[in-house]
Amino acid sequence: AQKITQTQPGMFVQEKEAVTLDCTYDTSDPSYGLFWYKQPSSGEMIFLIYQGSYDQQNATEGRYSLNFQKARKSANLVISASQLGDSAMYFCAMREGWGTSYGKLTFGQGTILTVHP
Amino acid sequence: DTAVSQTPKYLVTQMGNDKSIKCEQNLGHDTMYWYKQDSKKFLKIMFSYNNKELIINETVPNRFSPKSPDKAHLNLHINSLELGDSAVYFCASSQIATSNTIYFGEGSWLTVV
Numbered sequence: 001a002q003k004i005t006q007t008q009p010g011m012f013v014q015e016k017e018a019v020t021l022d023c024t025y026d027t028s029d030p031s032y033g034l035f036w037y038k039q040p041s042s043g044e045m046i047f048l049i050y051q052g053s054y055d056q057q058n059a060t061e062g063r064y065s066l067n068f069q070k071a072r073k074s075a076n077l078v079i080s081a082s083q084l085g086d087s088a089m090y091f092c093a094m095r096e097g098w099g100t101s102y103g104k105l106t107f108g109q110g111t112i113l114t115v116h117p
Numbered sequence: 118d119t120a121v122s123q124t125p126k127y128l129v130t131q132m133g134n135d136k137s138i139k140c141e142q143n144l145g146h147d148t149m150y151w152y153k154q155d156s157k158k159f160l161k162i163m164f165s166y167n168n169k170e171l172i173i174n175e176t177v178p179n180r181f182s183p184k185s186p187d188k189a190h191l192n193l194h195i196n197s198l199e200l201g202d203s204a205v206y207f208c209a210s211s212q213i214a215t216s217n218t219i220y221f222g223e224g225s226w227l228t229v230v
Contacts, residue, residue, distance in 0.1 A: 035219065043226070044222075047218055103211045104173055105160075105162065
């Protein structure tokens, strides 16, 4: 079974509007972490935001927030006030477990976001 | 200063050659990783080193050999390159105890012809 699922291959948004990128995950581990990364056309992987499974509050970092719904196993990324520079591929990823596999990330398929002027 | 840096950024080489990609991090992290991104943009972990010790070794052909001379460096050596090795290779690092921020390098584009 897919551990991380991003069902939106592509999304379009108008500049200055908000957009939600979906991510669902599958794990039986009570301790896990969820990450979002941005990959612009230049190719680098930029860390955006992190949510731990025990975190009570939804994570926020500037214009990025993570809508964490634990019971639904979803960790959607919300980008507010979209900018042209937000056009990129976005990846959701999960870290499970403890010990030596702690830093291993499993990635989703990615969502290409296009911001229109 | 770039936190996680990889060299070279681009590498074009012929089948059968041996090549290396170097990675260095200046974040003081104790764990480093190699990930591979294929032509469909799918990212998968290959290896992880914690304090110079191999801790994750996914199902990777043994033509790929990582080496960590110290905890700030993790190099990837690939023997007998094949067409299917063409991909983007990302180095990453984190502090394993927390691992709530895992930083990636800029990627190394390997093309095997």
